[in-house]
Amino acid sequence: MKPMSLRIKLTLAFLMIALLSLALVGLFANVFFGKQFEDYTVNRLNQTISDTVDQVTDLYVHSGGRWNMASLDGTGMSLLANGLILRVEDENGTVLWDAQVHNNGMCLLILENMAQNMQSFQSNFQGGYEEKSYPAIANGQMVGTISIGYYGPFYFSDTDLQFLSALNRLLLIAGAVSLAACVVLGAYLARRLAKPISDVIHAAGQIAAGDYGERLTANESTAELTALSDAVNSLADTLERQELLRKRLTADVAHELRTPLTTLQSTVEAMLDGIWAPNEAHLSSCREEILRLNKLVDELGALSRYESDALVLNCEPLDLHQLATQAVCNFESAARQKNVSLSCFGATAPVLADRDKIGQIIINLLHNGLKFTPAGGSIALETKNEADRAILFVRDSGCGIAAEDLPYIFERFYRADPSRSRETGGSGIGLAIALAIARAHGGDIRVSSVVGAGSEFMLSLPKGR
Ligand SMILES: Nc1ncnc2c1ncn2[C@@H]1O[C@H](COP(=O)(O)OP(=O)(O)O)[C@@H](O)[C@H]1O
Numbered sequence: 141m142k143p144m145s146l147r148i149k150l151t152l153a154f155l156m157i158a159l160l161s162l163a164l165v166g167l168f169a170n171v172f173f174g175k176q177f178e179d180y181t182v183n184r185l186n187q188t189i190s191d192t193v194d195q196v197t198d199l200y201v202h203s204g205g206r207w208n209m210a211s212l213d214g215t216g217m218s219l220l221a222n223g224l225i226l227r228v229e230d231e232n233g234t235v236l237w238d239a240q241v242h243n244n245g246m247c248l249l250i251l252e253n254m255a256q257n258m259q260s261f262q263s264n265f266q267g268g269y270e271e272k273s274y275p276a277i278a279n280g281q282m283v284g285t286i287s288i289g290y291y292g293p294f295y296f297s298d299t300d301l302q303f304l305s306a307l308n309r310l311l312l313i314a315g316a317v318s319l320a321a322c323v324v325l326g327a328y329l330a331r332r333l334a335k336p337i338s339d340v341i342h343a344a345g346q347i348a349a350g351d352y353g354e355r356l357t358a359n360e361s362t363a364e365l366t367a368l369s370d371a372v373n374s375l376a377d378t379l380e381r382q383e384l385l386r387k388r389l390t391a392d393v394a395h396e397l398r399t400p401l402t403t404l405q406s407t408v409e410a411m412l413d414g415i416w417a418p419n420e421a422h423l424s425s426c427r428e429e430i431l432r433l434n435k436l437v438d439e440l441g442a443l444s445r446y447e448s449d450a451l452v453l454n455c456e457p458l459d460l461h462q463l464a465t466q467a468v469c470n471f472e473s474a475a476r477q478k479n480v481s482l483s484c485f486g487a488t489a490p491v492l493a494d495r496d497k498i499g500q501i502i503i504n505l506l507h508n509g510l511k512f513t514p515a516g517g518s519i520a521l522e523t524k525n526e527a528d529r530a531i532l533f534v535r536d537s538g539c540g541i542a543a544e545d546l547p548y549i550f551e552r553f554y555r556a557d558p559s560r561s562r563e564t565g566g567s568g569i570g571l572a573i574a575l576a577i578a579r580a581h582g583g584d585i586r587v588s589s590v591v592g593a594g595s596e597f598m599l600s601l602p603k604g605r
């Protein structure tokens with residue numbers, strides 16, 4: 141089945157909710173309000189009947205203690221107009237006034253009308269003629285019997301029915317209006333939601349096709365959509381950067397391989413052509429290039445090992461400070477030769493780590509420091525303890541690293557020096573190896589640098605217990 145669009149789905153959902161609430165409101169209105177109205181009508185009927193009995197008894201009293209036919213006639217007719225059929229008997233049971241005798245046709249018409257009203261209200265309404273009789277008591281004496289007939293158990297007058305049907309019409313109109321509002325609102329909201337999602341789909345498609353230029357502007361009103369466009373944007377950033385690095389890597393590798401190979405080729409050709417004698421000097425220059433290539437291959441092998449998940453670390457409790465002091469000792473003569481001062485200070489910093497590999501990190505950092513620090517400069521190592529990490533700083537007063545190179549110096553083959561001069565040696569793998577080792581230990585290496593002032597590398601390792 142073809143998946144439904146978000147817009148249609150949301151609109152349908154809104155519609156369903158609207159229909160459901162309408163049905164509920166209709167049901168409640170009819171069941172509860174209907175019952176309420178019924179109770180009200182019954183109470184009103186009882187009240188009217190009791191008022192009528194008082195009223196008729198008053199007629200007797202006001203007429204000076206006797207039944208007056210003319211006033212009975214007036215009251216009886218006005219009651220008939222309200223659907224009540226009056227019969228009055230004197231204390232002996234003689235009928236004085238009876239609506240059914242007075243105007244039987246009208247009585248039947250009224251009962252018929254009430255039956256019709258109730259039928260239209262409820263098609264299976266069970267009702268019929270009912271009559272209630274009350275004694276007429278004046279001055280403590282029974283002076284007659286008042287009987288009132290009506291359509292029972294209760295009835296709705298024409299106005300009641302009009303009220304009920306107006307109410308139903310009102311509910312219907314409100315329902316129709318809210319339905320329309322739901323459809324419009326649902327469609328609008330769905331559009332607002334669907335549009336940014338379509339944009340993300342479009343941008344993701346562009347990114348998949350290799351066009352990383354596209355960036356999404358965040359929809360700031362919906363948190364999830366903002367997060368989605370941010371995620372897609374950062375995905376594009378990462379991919380763009382990776383793409384850039386991949387291209388640069390290829391060029392760097394080609395350069396790194398070409399230099400020794402060209403030297404080898406020209407030396408060997410010169411010897412073959414008899415220009416150069418295959419003497420020790422020339423052959424050892426060839427060997428140097430071969431060694432350089434070999435070292436490069438070894439470093440690459442080591443790097444891929446350090447980055448592999450299967451790397452085995454021979455961890456033991458170590459003091460990072462002691463390790464740094466030892467490395468400083470090993471570099472002392474090289475530093476003295478270059479007239480660079482070398483120092484190590486700070487606290488003991490216990491870690492649980494692989495001695496050789498952490499030693500390798502320190503060597504690589506010291507190597508760089510020495511390489512990029514001119515004569516007269518200094519390199520200082522400092523160890524420090526934090527809550528759950530041991531820290532080693534390697535600070536130099538060297539040439540520093542440009543801000544645009546900083547994010548990349550840990551990439552393999554990346555060298556800030558664009559001429560990749562051989563004097564500064566190295567092939568751009570040292571820092572990549574150092575970072576891979578640190579990460580394998582659950583640690584990290586950060587760098588900050590100011591061009592012309594120096595650099596600071598910060599190695600942090602989880603503390604050993
Ligand atoms: N202490 C430092 N001072 C200045 N630049 C540095 C320093 N350490 C590293 N770099 C820069 O980072 C690049 C990568 O370093 P690295 O991976 O050790 O490669 P390599 O030493 O072989 O050039 C270096 O080429 C250099 O441009």
Ligand SMILES: [Mg+2]
Pocket residue numbers: 504507508566568569570571
């Ligand atoms: Mg290096």
